[in-house]
Amino acid sequence: MKIALFNTTLVWENPAENRTNFEQKINAITEEIDLIVLPEMFTSGFTMNSKKVAETMQGETVSLLIKLAKTKNCAITGSLVITENDNYYNRLLFVFPDGKIDFYDKRHLFTLASEDKVYTSGKEKLIITYKGFKICPLICYDLRFPVFARNVENYDLLLYVANWPKTRVNAWDILLKARAVENMSYVIGVNRIGNDNNNLEYVGHSQVIDFLGNYLIEPQEKEGVFIVEIDKEKQDETRSKLAFLNDRDEFTIN
Numbered sequence: 001m002k003i004a005l006f007n008t009t010l011v012w013e014n015p016a017e018n019r020t021n022f023e024q025k026i027n028a029i030t031e032e033i034d035l036i037v038l039p040e041m042f043t044s045g046f047t048m049n050s051k052k053v054a055e056t057m058q059g060e061t062v063s064l065l066i067k068l069a070k071t072k073n074c075a076i077t078g079s080l081v082i083t084e085n086d087n088y089y090n091r092l093l094f095v096f097p098d099g100k101i102d103f104y105d106k107r108h109l110f111t112l113a114s115e116d117k118v119y120t121s122g123k124e125k126l127i128i129t130y131k132g133f134k135i136c137p138l139i140c141y142d143l144r145f146p147v148f149a150r151n152v153e154n155y156d157l158l159l160y161v162a163n164w165p166k167t168r169v170n171a172w173d174i175l176l177k178a179r180a181v182e183n184m185s186y187v188i189g190v191n192r193i194g195n196d197n198n199n200l201e202y203v204g205h206s207q208v209i210d211f212l213g214n215y216l217i218e219p220q221e222k223e224g225v226f227i228v229e230i231d232k233e234k235q236d237e238t239r240s241k242l243a244f245l246n247d248r249d250e251f252t253i254n
Contacts, residue, residue: 001132001133001229001230001232002033002227002229003036003188003208003227003228003229003230004031004033004035004036004037004226004227005037005188005190005208005217005220005225005226005228006022006025006037006039006042006078007190007193007204007206007221007223007225007226008021008025008039008192008224010039010041010043010045010163010192010196012044012045012196012197013047013049013052014044015053015060015061018042018043019043019061019064022038023064023068026076027068027071029225033072033227035074035075035076036076037077037161037190038076038077038078038161038190039078039079039161039162039163039190039191039192040079040090040139040161040163041053041090041163042080042161043055043081044080045163045196046196046198048113050081050083050088050119051088054082054088055080055083057082057084062101065095066095069096069099073097075096075097075130076093077093077095078093079091079093079106079139087120088120089106089120090105090106090115090139091104091105091106091122092104092105092106092139092161094126094128094130094135096130102126102128103126104122104137105120105121105122105123105124106142107122107148108141108142108144108145109121109141110140127153132232133230133232134157135157136153136155136158136159138158139160139161140162140164142160143164143172143176143179143189144171144175146178146179146182147251149183151245152248154245156186156232156235157185157186158179158180158185158188159187159188159189160176160190161190162189162190163191164202165200165201166200166202167201169203169205172189172205180209180213181213184212184235184244185235186208186216186230187209188207188208188228189206189207191204203221204219204221204223205219205221206220208226210230211238
């Protein structure tokens with residue numbers, strides 16, 4: 001599977017301008033891509049001003065993602081603020097090339113920024129089947145909670161989209177590598193760069209790690225689109241040879 005990571009700036013609380021920017025960048029890709037990964041809250045930055053930026057599942061951003069996925073014949077994923085039933089969600093959308101959408105609502109809300117007071121927590125872990133890969137998409141703060149990410153479904157790719165600031169980017173790098181090793185899975189982390197209106201700086205460090213903890217794309221700080229190809233057969237062979245996942249603990253999450 002060939003995947004494009006968008007290590008990019010975001011315009012603060014301006015969905016229209018962010019939509020324009022991403023449409024131009026996506027249309028500029030000339031290679032055939034299977035999956036495009038955008039950051040967390042890619043239409044707004046990590047804002048608690050949900051009313052200003054929220055959209056519905058029938059809104060302009062969802063319509064644009066469907067159009068782009070069909071035009072580029074690839075899947076697109078990233079999170080944005082969605083309003084539904086009088087609640088607000090930090091919702092990751094996975095838009096298939098045919099326009100079908102799966103979604104995951106962020107479970108672990110970032111209490112340090114009072115995200116839990118603004119947004120409604122998701123309850124369900126999502127496993128997506130796409131082009132022979134089982135994909136587990138999660139969002140930012142979820143990275144600190146390995147039990148929820150534990151590979152009990154034999155997924156092939158663990159994917160995090162984020163707005164993870166420079167002050168704690170060392171933790172981002174360490175935890176992404178840990179998730180890859182402990183779950184014997186490819187891990188992709190896509191983070192934003194630039195500054196937001198909360199005086200936070202972001203340096204990206206979007207990256208790709210294989211099932212043994214080796215970098216396929218090292219943490220990137222410059223703005224750009226970074227493309228990687230991952231090999232499920234190679235991962236399956238290593239899992240079969242080492243069989244570490246066979247010894248994992250059984251547990252339930254309340």
